[in-house]
Amino acid sequence: MYYVIYLAISLWGIAVANASNLSDVEILAYDSPPIIQKNFPYYLSGYDEDGAPIWVFELGKWDVRTFLEKDNETAYAMDVACDQMFLRFRESAIKSPEKQFLCICDLDKFSLRQATNLRTVQFIISRFLRFEQIIQSGYLKHGWMVNVNYVWDRVWQLGRPLLGALGSSIDVYGYNTEVWRPRLLKYLPWDQIPEWYGGYPNHKPIRFRNPEP
Numbered sequence: 001m002y003y004v005i006y007l008a009i010s011l012w013g014i015a016v017a018n019a020s021n022l023s024d025v026e027i028l029a030y031d032s033p034p035i036i037q038k039n040f041p042y043y044l045s046g047y048d049e050d051g052a053p054i055w056v057f058e059l060g061k062w063d064v065r066t067f068l069e070k071d072n073e074t075a076y077a078m079d080v081a082c083d084q085m086f087l088r089f090r091e092s093a094i095k096s097p098e099k100q101f102l103c104i105c106d107l108d109k110f111s112l113r114q115a116t117n118l119r120t121v122q123f124i125i126s127r128f129l130r131f132e133q134i135i136q137s138g139y140l141k142h143g144w145m146v147n148v149n150y151v152w153d154r155v156w157q158l159g160r161p162l163l164g165a166l167g168s169s170i171d172v173y174g175y176n177t178e179v180w181r182p183r184l185l186k187y188l189p190w191d192q193i194p195e196w197y198g199g200y201p202n203h204k205p206i207r208f209r210n211p212e213p
Contacts, residue, residue: 032081033074039063040078042085043205044092045104046192052141054192055089056205060110060147065120080129086134093139101140102187104197105170108147115151125159132166135194142187143170146180146197151160197211 022030041058067078093101114120143166147154153172158168159189173180193199 022083027084028087028091029081030080030084032084033077034082035074035078039067040081040085044207045194045203045205046189046199047096048098048102048141048188048192053089053092053096053101054188055092055101055103056106056146056194056197057085057103058106058108058209060107062121063114065114065117068119068123074090079123079127083130086127086131090134090139092142098141100139102141103143104142104184104193105145106147107145107149109153110149110152110176112151115149115155121155125155128163132163136164136168138165140166140169144180144184145170145172145185147175148172160206180208185207 019098040062041054045054045056047053064078064131068075089101089103121156148156153174156172171180171183173183177198185198188197188199190198191203194203194205195201
């Protein structure tokens with residue numbers, strides 16, 4: 001386990017170019033295969049009081065390892081889709097009155113099978129490095145990681161100083177909802193987020209992986 005963490009962190013600081021070698025415009029126009037769209041969901045949950053979009057991606061439910069092990073074409077599609085998600089976050093911020101967005105990254109169900117797999121951890125780290133590049137101009141208002149297990153918490157804490165604005169803009173919490181739900185609600189209107197994050201019981205996302213954020 002610690003071997004995986006050590007290797008992942010040793011590679012964290014490597015400069016990450018766009019792994020797909022596509023421009024941002026090309027990535028935003030990319031049509032992900034249906035299997036990627038089905039297995040890597042995210043959604044626009046609502047807006048805060050200043051009009052900043054609130055995005056949610058349930059990373060813990062993404063079976064990254066399985067798709068990395070399928071074939072190069074599938075791994076490539078997942079890679080581009082992740083970049084597309086982060087770019088859509090940014091585009092929604094640009095179009096909003098606040099010119100920023102907020103996001104919740106939910107690690108619930110992120111298994112040790114994934115957390116202890118070197119290739120999986122490296123892939124996720126590389127995408128967060130790409131995320132950091134995308135939000136360098138201050139587009140991320142605030143972010144939260146919730147339901148984080150011990151292994152991922154160690155990886156994140158060790159690499160956090162290398163993530164610049166992203167590292168300082170994301171708060172990380174474990175599984176204790178009594179700790180992090182009240183803190184989310186200090187920033188997010190309760191009627192703009194799902195019940196399991198402390199929000200409205202009948203809340204429905206505004207857009208679910210929609211091509212136009």
